[in-house]
Amino acid sequence: MTRFILALLAFFVCFSLSAEEFTRFSTAKRHLIKTLPSNAKSIYCGCDIKKQGKKLVPDPTNCGYVPRNTHTRSGNVNARALRIEWEHIVPAWEFGHQLQCWQDGGRKNCRKVSAKFRKMEADINNLAPAIGEINADRSNYRFGMLSESATQYGRCEVKVNFKQRVIEPPFYARKQIADAYAYMQKTYGLKISNKQQQLFNAWQQQAYAAQTNTKKL
Numbered sequence: 001m002t003r004f005i006l007a008l009l010a011f012f013v014c015f016s017l018s019a020e021e022f023t024r025f026s027t028a029k030r031h032l033i034k035t036l037p038s039n040a041k042s043i044y045c046g047c048d049i050k051k052q053g054k055k056l057v058p059d060p061t062n063c064g065y066v067p068r069n070t071h072t073r074s075g076n077v078n079a080r081a082l083r084i085e086w087e088h089i090v091p092a093w094e095f096g097h098q099l100q101c102w103q104d105g106g107r108k109n110c111r112k113v114s115a116k117f118r119k120m121e122a123d124i125n126n127l128a129p130a131i132g133e134i135n136a137d138r139s140n141y142r143f144g145m146l147s148e149s150a151t152q153y154g155r156c157e158v159k160v161n162f163k164q165r166v167i168e169p170p171f172y173a174r175k176q177i178a179d180a181y182a183y184m185q186k187t188y189g190l191k192i193s194n195k196q197q198q199l200f201n202a203w204q205q206q207a208y209a210a211q212t213n214t215k216k217l
Contacts, residue, residue, distance in 0.1 A: 007025060009037055016025040019174075020064050020124055020190045021119070021123075022119075022122040022123070022124065023115070023116075023118050023119055023122055024118065024122055025121045025122045026119075027128050028086075028122040028123070028124050028127065028164065029086050029123065031084060032124055032127060033051075033054065033055075033056060033126065034128070035071070036051075036056070037079065040056050040129060041121065041129075042063070042065075042084060042129050042130055042131050043087060043089075043129060043130050043169070043173050043176065044130055044131065044138075044155075044156065044158040044169055044173060045058070045060075045064075045065045045129040045134070045153065045156035045170075046063050046142045046156075046170065046172065046173075046211060047059055047060055047063035047065050047156075048061070048062060048063070048171075049084055049129055052053075055084075056083065056084035056129060057082060057084060058082075058083075058085055058131045060131040060154070061141065063155065063156060064154045064155025064156060064169055065131060065153055065154050065155070065156045066153060066155075066156075067133055067153070068080035068081075068137065068153055069081070069133070069153050076209070078133060079081065079109060079132070080131075080132030080133045080135070081131065081132060082132070082212060083131075083132045084129045084130065084131065084132065085128075085129075085130055085131075085132040085135045086127045086128070087127065087128050087129070087135045087138070088121070088126055088131060089126050089127070089128055089176070089177050089180035089183055090126050090180060090190060091109060091140040091183070092120075092121055092140075092175060093107075093140035094190075094192055095117075095120050095184060095188065096117060096120075096139060096160065098108055098190065098191060099114055099116065101113050101117055102117075103166045103190055111119030116188070120184070120188055122193055123187070125182075125187075126180050126183065126184055128176065128180075133153075134153065134158060134160075137160045137162075137167075138167050139165075141160065141165045141166055141167045142166060142167075142196065143166070143168070143198075143199065144164075144166040144167070144168060144179060144198075144199065145166055145168055146159045146164075146166060146168040148161070148170075150168075150170075150204040156170075157170035157171075158173075162167065169172065171206070171210075173205060174203035174205035174206070174207065175204055175206075177200070177203065178199075178200035178201070178204045178207075179204070181196070181200050182204075183208035
């Protein structure tokens with residue numbers, strides 16, 4: 001329980017809404033690497049993050065992350081399991097599909113012709129550090145609850161169901177995810193389903209209850 005509470009509080013400390021604005025995803029990522037708090041954790045596994053020059057790498061020592069695939073299909077080392085990437089909590093596919101530019105030519109076209117898309121893609125309030133393998137596995141899957149056990153990535157508590165195209169994040173990451181969706185709705189008019197809205201409302205309420213209980217200890 002103590003480890004859970006500390007992990008939860010760490011996420012509240014490390015990830016908060018920022019007024020910084022960017023118009024290029026690459027610029028936003030450089031800013032985030034430069035300003036990353038020393039106590040930051042990867043969003044889906046809660047791993048410590050180390051800087052190696054201009055790159056970020058996960059430290060699996062305490063979080064227990066084990067790659068689902070140590071090698072690619074071609075036999076090469078799975079490099080994405082060894083690096084931190086910046087995950088769009090609301091996937092670019094999800095908010096991009098709600099813009100005409102995506103219908104006319106996908107992400108590449110949106111970057112070229114839509115100032116709104118560029119701003120959404122570079123909004124650091126929708127970005128979180130994630131282990132590259134899990135960022136890839138998440139793809140543009142929706143968030144949800146799954147019945148299976150979390151065994152795909154060692155002791156990392158995230159679950160991905162590739163058949164259902166659903167990802168279930170660990171408890172301590174859910175408020176950040178729900179808050180990011182709420183922010184994107186308010187700021188850019190993002191539309192989400194009633195089912196997703198109910199899920200995110202529940203996650204925010206659960207996080208509030210956990211905070212309240214922690215204060216009573």
